[in-house]
Each structure stands twice: as C-alpha cells, then as structure tokens.
Amino acid sequence: MFQHVEFYPGDPILGLMEKYAQDPRSEKVNLGVGVYYDEDGRLPVLECVKTVEAAIAEEQRPRGYLPMEGLAGYRSACQKLLFGDNSQAVAEGRVATIEALGGSGALKVGADFIHQWFPQAKCYVSNPTWGNHISIFEGAGFEVGKYPYYDPATIGVKFEEMKAFFNTLNENDVVLLHPCCHNPTGVDLSCEQWDELLAIVKAKKLIPFMDIAYQGFGDDMESDAYAIRQAVAMGLTVFVSNSFSKNLSLYGERVGGLSVVCPTAEEAKLVLGQLKFTVRRIYSSPAAHGAYVVDSVMNDGELFAQWVGEVYEMRDRIRAMRQKLQDVLSAKVPGRDFSYFTKQRGMFSFTGLTPEQVARLQSEFAVYMVDNGRMCVAGLNSKNVDYVANAIAEVLK
Numbered sequence: 001m002f003q004h005v006e007f008y009p010g011d012p013i014l015g016l017m018e019k020y021a022q023d024p025r026s027e028k029v030n031l032g033v034g035v036y037y038d039e040d041g042r043l044p045v046l047e048c049v050k051t052v053e054a055a056i057a058e059e060q061r062p063r064g065y066l067p068m069e070g071l072a073g074y075r076s077a078c079q080k081l082l083f084g085d086n087s088q089a090v091a092e093g094r095v096a097t098i099e100a101l102g103g104s105g106a107l108k109v110g111a112d113f114i115h116q117w118f119p120q121a122k123c124y125v126s127n128p129t130w131g132n133h134i135s136i137f138e139g140a141g142f143e144v145g146k147y148p149y150y151d152p153a154t155i156g157v158k159f160e161e162m163k164a165f166f167n168t169l170n171e172n173d174v175v176l177l178h179p180c181c182h183n184p185t186g187v188d189l190s191c192e193q194w195d196e197l198l199a200i201v202k203a204k205k206l207i208p209f210m211d212i213a214y215q216g217f218g219d220d221m222e223s224d225a226y227a228i229r230q231a232v233a234m235g236l237t238v239f240v241s242n243s244f245s246k247n248l249s250l251y252g253e254r255v256g257g258l259s260v261v262c263p264t265a266e267e268a269k270l271v272l273g274q275l276k277f278t279v280r281r282i283y284s285s286p287a288a289h290g291a292y293v294v295d296s297v298m299n300d301g302e303l304f305a306q307w308v309g310e311v312y313e314m315r316d317r318i319r320a321m322r323q324k325l326q327d328v329l330s331a332k333v334p335g336r337d338f339s340y341f342t343k344q345r346g347m348f349s350f351t352g353l354t355p356e357q358v359a360r361l362q363s364e365f366a367v368y369m370v371d372n373g374r375m376c377v378a379g380l381n382s383k384n385v386d387y388v389a390n391a392i393a394e395v396l397k
C-alpha cells in the first residue's frame with residue numbers, strides 16, 4: 001500500500017541533531033542546530049523564566065484551551081517587541097497578531113493565508129536561506145524562487161544584484177526577508193540598504209514577509225527590528241513571523257507569533273479572522289505554558305529588563321567566541337583571512353568550508369556543522385574552542 005511513498009532522507013539540520021545525540025565520542029561538539037548553549041555547554045533556563053515558572057507552578061493555573069489566536073498578553077508582547085512601544089499601526093488597530101507554534105508555525109499560517117488569497121503570487125527567498133523557508137512555502141503551494149543575496153567574495157551582500165532582481169518581480173509576489181542575523185550567513189543589510197530595498201518593495205507592490213527569530217542577538221532589541229519598523233513607517237503591508245525560541249531559550253515550548261500590518265483596522269479584522277480559521281483547521285489553538293511564560297516576562301517592567309540583560313549576555317558570549325575562534329585560527333593558518341567570524345552577526349557563521357571538509361570534521365573530529373558550512377557559534381565555549389579551531393585547521397590543510 002505504501003510502496004509509492006517517497007523516502008524522506010531527513011532534515012539537514014534536525015537530522016544532524018539526532019546523529020550528534022547518537023555519537024559516542026566524548027570530545028563531540030554540536031555546532032549544527034541554531035541553539036544557544038552556555039559556557040558549560042548547557043541549554044540555559046533564563047533567570048526570568050525560572051521566576052515566572054515558579055509562580056505559575058505555585059498558582060496551579062488551570063490549562064484550558066487558549067483562543068485560536070492565542071493569549072492576549074502574549075500577542076501584545078509580540079507587537080511591542082516588534083513594532084515598538086509607541087507604534088501608530090498598533091494603536092490604530094491595524095496589526096493582526098496571532099500566537100503560533102514557533103517561527104515555523106507562524107510561517108506556515110502566513111504562507112497558507114497568502115496562498116489562499118493571492119493564489120498567483122510566487123515566493124522568493126534569499127540565496128541561501130534557512131532550508132525550511134523553502135519547504136514551508138512549497139508545502140503551502142507556492143512556487144519558490146531565489147533572489148541574489150550572499151557574496152562569498154566580499155562576505156557581504158550582492159546588493160546591486162539583489163535590487164535589480166527585486167525590480168523584475170510582479171505585484172503581490174512574496175519576498176521573504178531576514179530583518180537581522182541572517183540564517184545561514186550571519187550577513188545583514190545596513191539600515192541604508194534596507195531603506196533602498198524597501199523603497200523597491202513598495203514601488204513594485206511586493207509582499208514583504210519578515211522572519212525574525214534572533215531579535216537581540218545582532219545589535220540590540222531595537223536596532224534588530226529596524227527593517228520591520230521602517231517598512232511599517234513607509235506604509236507597507238508587511239507580514240512578520242517572530243520566535244521566542246532563542247531569545248527566551250524556550251525552544252520546545254513552540255513560542256512564535258505572526259503579525260500582519262494592514263492598511264486599515266477593518267482589513268486587520270478580516271485578516272485576523274482568516275488567520276484564526278487557518279489555525280483552527282490545522283491545529284485549533286496554540287500551546288498555553290510557553291505563552292504564560294512569555295506574557296509574564298514581557299509584561300512586567302522588571303522581568304522584561306532582566307530578560308533583555310540575559311539576552312545581551314548570550315549575545316556577548318557569542319561575540320567573544322567569534323573573536324576567540326578568529327584569533328586561534330589566524331595563528332594556526334597564517335595567510336588565510338578569518339575576519340568573517342567577527343563581521344557576521346547572530347548565532348551563525350557561514351564558514352566557506354566545503355561539504356567534504358564539513359564531513360571530515362564530523363567523521364574525524366566529531367565536530368558537527370550543517371553541510372552548507374554553517375556553524376552555530378553559540379555551541380562554542382572556552383573549553384572546546386581550541387579543539388574546534390585545531391580541527392578546522394586540519395581540514396583546511
């Protein structure tokens with residue numbers, strides 16, 4: 001009966017996690033999945049999360065169904081973080097926000113919605129992008145193309161080519177953008193470049209879909225949201241998927257959100273209704289526990305400030321690891337430029353290592369990174385960074 005079912009070779013990122021877990025070598029290092037590990041190689045539970053979880057446990061809060069669109073305090077927390085405390089669009093009721101099952105869930109609900117109401121639209125993602133962007137949009141029925149982005153020659157963005165490409169697109173085509181900490185390259189647009197690009201998005205009447213999963217890991221909470229806020233200020237209709245997986249270290253709680261900034265409050269109501277319907281027919285309603293945690297942290301002044309401080313500690317530790325890896329490798333492999341480690345931002349570094357070199361790192365040194373050469377710098381710590389640098393130096397020989 002199932003002989004015609006195609007073999008699934010596994011996900012290039014999540015499959016790597018499974019392989020890593022089964023590796024018996026004690027020296028193994030996980031630089032694959034985009035997860036932040038602390039200096040002791042442990043997945044942290046943030047202090048602000050411990051505080052609110054203790055209170056939730058004490059209260060023995062009943063776990064009824066959340067509404068289809070999620071917890072109200074969670075949704076307003078997403079809006080504040082993404083659009084700023086004094087957002088006019090939010091005040092005017094023009095932003096339809098739902099809680100979603102992680103960033104992936106938000107992308108899926110948004111993709112289904114757009115495909116239903118704009119069936120002719122194509123979707124364009126950066127070359128390269130997070131592989132699941134392509135899977136999610138194709139799964140929703142889109143034809144997915146790639147726009148020029150990463151330039152290995154400059155470790156920057158092929159900005160002229162990118163703009164020229166955007167100018168060839170059709171009205172209502174979707175352009176999937178990373179407002180900060182580009183996954184997988186760690187290479188972002190400058191504010192000036194965003195201004196120019198968004199002007200083209202506006203002139204060509206494209207649909208910008210901004211996926212922000214690493215807010216706070218680039219520069220800071222506010223600067224990392226520049227592209228989103230600028231798009232809204234320019235009057236664009238914009239889709240934003242966000243995630244608290246990384247910045248609250250709540251990966252398994254599936255805490256994401258989808259916001260659609262609409263031209264009018266009336267349209268926002270229509271959009272919210274359809275987003276609820278989309279949720280209802282996929283999974284009915286989102287999860288409660290993570291939403292309670294986010295609501296409690298984000299809507300309490302003191303806990304919010306504590307949380308921001310904790311995110312910046314993670315950001316700074318990643319930066320220190322970038323510097324350390326760059327220094328050690330520069331000493332070990334003279335004549336090769338490793339400055340990209342400190343130029344790139346967020347959790348990832350696009351190392352330029354070939355799939356063969358990545359495979360050698362895994363088989364000979366138990367160092368795991370994604371096939372395309374993406375390294376999650378947050379998996380490094382002062383105990384393993386020399387070991388990893390040595391391993392990289394060996395495969396570069």
Ligand code: LMR
Nearest residue numbers: 013032033034035130183
């Ligand atoms: C990643 O890029 O590694 C993360 O976003 C985790 C995932 O689901 O792929």
